[in-house]
Amino acid sequence: MMLEVRGLSKQFGPLEVIRDVSFLLEEGARCALIGPNGAGKTTLINLISGRLTPSAGEIRIEGRNVTGVDEAARVKAGIGRTFQITSLFQRLTVEENVALAVAEHRDTAGRLWPNRRMRERADARVSEILTTLRLEPERRRAIEVLPYGVQRMVELAIALALEPRILLLDEPAAGVPAADVAVIFDAIAQLPASMAVLLIEHDIDIVFRFASRVAVLVAGQILVEGTPAEIREHSQVRALYLGESSHG
Amino acid sequence: MFELVDLLVSLTFYGTAYGMVLYLLAVGLSVTLGLMRFVNLAHGVFAMTGGYLTVTAMSRFGVPFLAAVLAAVIVVGALGMLLERTLCRRLYAAPILEQVLFSIGLIFVSIAIARYVFGPLAQPITLPGWLTGRINVGIGVFPTYRVFLVGIGAILALAIWAGIERTRFGASVRAAVDNRRMAESVGINVNLVFTVCFGLGTALAALGGSLGADLLPIYPGYPNDYLVYFLIVVAVAGIGNIRGALAVALAFGIADTMIRYFLPGFGRVLIFLLVMAVLFRNPHGFAPKIHA
Amino acid sequence: MTSTRVLDSLVIAGLVLFPILAPGYLDLGTRVVILVLCAMSLDLLVGYCGLVTLGHAAFFGVGAYAAGIFALRASAEPVFGLLAGGAAAAVLGIVSGAVLLRSRRLTLIMLSLATVLIMQEMANRLGWLTGGADGLQGIVMAPVAGQFAFDLFGRVSYVYAAVVLALGFLAFRSLVDSDFGKSLVGIRENEARMRAIGTPVDARLRTAFVAAAAMAGVAGALQAQVAEFVALNALSVEFSSEILIMLILGGAGRRYGAFLGAPVYVVMQDYLAREDPANWYLWIGLLLLAIVFLAPGGLTAWVSMLAQRVKGKRR
Numbered sequence: 001m002m003l004e005v006r007g008l009s010k011q012f013g014p015l016e017v018i019r020d021v022s023f024l025l026e027e028g029a030r031c032a033l034i035g036p037n038g039a040g041k042t043t044l045i046n047l048i049s050g051r052l053t054p055s056a057g058e059i060r061i062e063g064r065n066v067t068g069v070d071e072a073a074r075v076k077a078g079i080g081r082t083f084q085i086t087s088l089f090q091r092l093t094v095e096e097n098v099a100l101a102v103a104e105h106r107d108t109a110g111r112l113w114p115n116r117r118m119r120e121r122a123d124a125r126v127s128e129i130l131t132t133l134r135l136e137p138e139r140r141r142a143i144e145v146l147p148y149g150v151q152r153m154v155e156l157a158i159a160l161a162l163e164p165r166i167l168l169l170d171e172p173a174a175g176v177p178a179a180d181v182a183v184i185f186d187a188i189a190q191l192p193a194s195m196a197v198l199l200i201e202h203d204i205d206i207v208f209r210f211a212s213r214v215a216v217l218v219a220g221q222i223l224v225e226g227t228p229a230e231i232r233e234h235s236q237v238r239a240l241y242l243g244e245s246s247h248g
Numbered sequence: 249m250f251e252l253v254d255l256l257v258s259l260t261f262y263g264t265a266y267g268m269v270l271y272l273l274a275v276g277l278s279v280t281l282g283l284m285r286f287v288n289l290a291h292g293v294f295a296m297t298g299g300y301l302t303v304t305a306m307s308r309f310g311v312p313f314l315a316a317v318l319a320a321v322i323v324v325g326a327l328g329m330l331l332e333r334t335l336c337r338r339l340y341a342a343p344i345l346e347q348v349l350f351s352i353g354l355i356f357v358s359i360a361i362a363r364y365v366f367g368p369l370a371q372p373i374t375l376p377g378w379l380t381g382r383i384n385v386g387i388g389v390f391p392t393y394r395v396f397l398v399g400i401g402a403i404l405a406l407a408i409w410a411g412i413e414r415t416r417f418g419a420s421v422r423a424a425v426d427n428r429r430m431a432e433s434v435g436i437n438v439n440l441v442f443t444v445c446f447g448l449g450t451a452l453a454a455l456g457g458s459l460g461a462d463l464l465p466i467y468p469g470y471p472n473d474y475l476v477y478f479l480i481v482v483a484v485a486g487i488g489n490i491r492g493a494l495a496v497a498l499a500f501g502i503a504d505t506m507i508r509y510f511l512p513g514f515g516r517v518l519i520f521l522l523v524m525a526v527l528f529r530n531p532h533g534f535a536p537k538i539h540a
Numbered sequence: 541m542t543s544t545r546v547l548d549s550l551v552i553a554g555l556v557l558f559p560i561l562a563p564g565y566l567d568l569g570t571r572v573v574i575l576v577l578c579a580m581s582l583d584l585l586v587g588y589c590g591l592v593t594l595g596h597a598a599f600f601g602v603g604a605y606a607a608g609i610f611a612l613r614a615s616a617e618p619v620f621g622l623l624a625g626g627a628a629a630a631v632l633g634i635v636s637g638a639v640l641l642r643s644r645r646l647t648l649i650m651l652s653l654a655t656v657l658i659m660q661e662m663a664n665r666l667g668w669l670t671g672g673a674d675g676l677q678g679i680v681m682a683p684v685a686g687q688f689a690f691d692l693f694g695r696v697s698y699v700y701a702a703v704v705l706a707l708g709f710l711a712f713r714s715l716v717d718s719d720f721g722k723s724l725v726g727i728r729e730n731e732a733r734m735r736a737i738g739t740p741v742d743a744r745l746r747t748a749f750v751a752a753a754a755m756a757g758v759a760g761a762l763q764a765q766v767a768e769f770v771a772l773n774a775l776s777v778e779f780s781s782e783i784l785i786m787l788i789l790g791g792a793g794r795r796y797g798a799f800l801g802a803p804v805y806v807v808m809q810d811y812l813a814r815e816d817p818a819n820w821y822l823w824i825g826l827l828l829l830a831i832v833f834l835a836p837g838g839l840t841a842w843v844s845m846l847a848q849r850v851k852g853k854r855r
Binding site: 049051070091096100101109119122158162 | 718719720725726729730732733734736737738739740744
């Protein structure tokens, strides 16, 4: 089992944002997490990735208890994530952004003196990732001058550079123009089969194309979990999304 | 035995008076930092200016003490608001390095002006008759001036608390500290809040500088020499934590006074090490309103 | 950029050519070289890590005193003295870094101030070791590598200091060009994101902090050896501010900031000290305000902007 979350809760003062959430992600999982705004989806990702510490509950990666482990160490344990609100290195170029992640993953950033062969292999890997996401033409441009859609792709590129065993995608294509959405989901479709992927997404069509399993998070709790077809037929979910779709 | 108790009571009292001055000096800085995230190391400049204005009003124009202090506070508060609107505001989004350099530049310019106008020596301040002498406050007989400091400090702390917790303006400040965008969308004029807060902060600094002139002498080196003390109060309490600032300022004043009395050979080393130990355990201070 | 190789060589060439072009100014040159080394070490923290500190004089001063005391009580061999200075400063870097680096921004600045003040107070009070307020005197250095005795004209001093600076620069640029150095820039630009890609941020910053401290300590040691004296104000907040100003004048985080800023500052200071000493603070204060509002990148930014304009015109 890649990722096990058991009885996870998070309180901010008197407000319980995540309440007793449990689920599993097996190797190769393609799971979508849906739910209304404010349900706590991003908070859940923050708890799994280590950005927030839970008030209660347990998180295990491949059997190992990582609940007390900090964010950076969890990345080394195999977790990668993207951010809903783009969090890149604005003044650096696309290739520099991705190179940072590659360097961390390959552990070359801990070294004080550069090694030419490792540098060449890292550069090749950066080019590989950029090509996958069709970012090659933009590689030398600074993030701050790039359109939002391209920035979202760099978000994904950084996560891919970490070669995570568990990938948490927080609305990777939100606010992205249609053409770029296709590129992003092509890249997601080509992810290694062994990678466990949890995708937060609002667009139901994308969810049904991508996911083999869907979990619905409402008010900090998992309302229901099942195959996309089961979820589509579920009465409460329908009520939720009939209401949702009128907002668009 | 009684002598020791008397001594401790006495030191505590003197420490409290000193702490009150530090509180007045630091509280404005804590608010501007918590509110605007603006690192203003030149905060001492306003205290020094207040002190100089008070002393000048008294010695040159014969204005009585309290009136001079009031005048100084108003002038410095106005200057602070002017500075905020013209220069500081442009730096809120700037990297911290720029803000620090601005502060250093401001300190240097004000030191130069102070030295030119007033000379390098400390300004002597002649306290009014009613503040000289000693007074019995039940637990002991202390200089009236120190009792006055403790009293004024307590009143102001209460006034600040009331202002923050009980007025609409205070509510706007708290809202803007918690979430600026939300506050704006609710109709709070955040820019105005910033300007007024900055003005209030500088006015309080001027008050601390003027009232505390006998404890912390007014001279051109003021903004440099005492900077570390109000930074300590702000950092240990937690940025934006006003209630905590009072407690920390008093604790620091008392601790510093005791250490100076019992272990003078170490100078400031011990108190600084103590501060470092406290911050080692709580890097963000005791109860920051905003996470650094 | 390959042009950095050219510029780096120009820097070394400058160091080599200076005594040939300005043989009467060797003392000034030595002084500037030492300040460049110190400012460069601060650049690592301020420019590359994004950590603003007003405590760098602590490392310089501790290095100076350590080297001076070493020369007086252990060995007057200069190179060992440099190592002593660097090591002492590194130790301070490890100890103070453990406290300082748990905070950022204002708290970090305050703790850095406290560090300098503590060291200054200790140097002041341990007079039997440091000479107290009078400074550490009576240092007599042995010839460098047993061969080159420090001469009255300052020739050996300059070459000695310049060689150390050159080596320091090579170390600095290795570090800055490495993946480690790039990760420091990443931490500066978006610390939260670095954690999210697995960077052990605290460990990285601590390493950089100690490296910067050691380099500043070596600069301090050089100063002690070349002047054969250590003044108490080597451990002052004022000196910390001066180093910061030199760096900013040149431009932080831009590789050559120290090399541009220190000489300009020293020349300005010498000129103003002669012409208008009373108003030094006023001019420097106004200069800082001008830099903040008009030229935040310092001289290096200004020069590279000019270079871009020239390039633009050529096309």
